[in-house]
Amino acid sequence: MQQAENSEGNQALTPRQRAVLDAALRLLVEEGDHLTMNAVARRASCSKETLYKWFGDRDGLLTATVRWQASKVRVVPVDPGNVDLVSLTESLEGYARDWLKVIASDTSIALNRVAVSHAGSGKDGLGAMVLENGRFALATRLKPVLDAGKRAGYLAFEDAETAFRTFFGLVGRDVQIRLLLGDWPGLTEAAIAEDAARATRQFLTLYGVRKEP
Incomplete structure (x- = not known):
């Protein structure tokens, strides 16, 4: 790998x-x-x-x-010339697991709470920093995987940003807002693995292309 x-x-x-x-x-x-x-x-x-x-x-x-903090969400690259459904699925699931683990950490919760409090307040622009180096950077790193899956014929979408936002939403659901508001949605290791696998399956159902044997 x-x-x-x-x-x-x-x-x-x-x-x-x-x-x-x-x-x-x-x-x-x-x-x-x-x-x-x-x-x-x-x-x-x-x-x-x-x-x-x-x-x-x-x-x-x-x-x-x-x-x-954002670097802790890893993106396992796929070989653009030799993509298969297994490697594509593993890359997406790994990304989802890491992202859920990171946002559930007390450090990310604290960082995001401070960033939200700064948004629109005229302070040091931490909100913009979190967006630019967090969510936007994570999209930039995952889109090559999505594009490789599309070129290999396993995914079908018109716009990589829209596809990424769909996957991001399937993974995150209401988890981050609940964490920011002090609720704990039960993100154990087993729950995170299950959520990541489910989000990946749902994404592949929406955007996947069934190949003939």
Whole structure:
């Protein structure tokens, strides 16, 4: 199986930088909107100068944090010249499982709550960062898989964005809004695997092409 792709730029992060971003995520969980460069430096046991060197200002740190969290949703690529229904299904199910695991984490819930509170408030644009480096970036990474399935004759759609939005909706359903509002929809490992498989089956029912033997 081919190695899963991370979102753009995260391959270059050092283990130390990843630890700093994890510290920033933990602070978002604990303190919400009160994330500062000083607080991250203290929690990560590094200097503010190092943070500014690596990430620029606070917006740069937030953007890197969002990208790091989004990179945990992997996309297993398919071989464009040798796509079969099994590899296509495995790629879609794996993406769905990872996305559900990520959005159900306390770090993603905290990050999304802060982003929603910032939307339209004239603050630092965290909402736009989350959209650009989260949902939009995830679409960019999955669409080549959808396009490969279409070229191989297993999928039929006119627009990859519409197909992606359908799949995204089948996977997410009402889960994310329930999480943001403090409800826990029972996302155990087994439930996540079942939801991912069901969403993939539903998507293939809507967009799949039955090939003759």
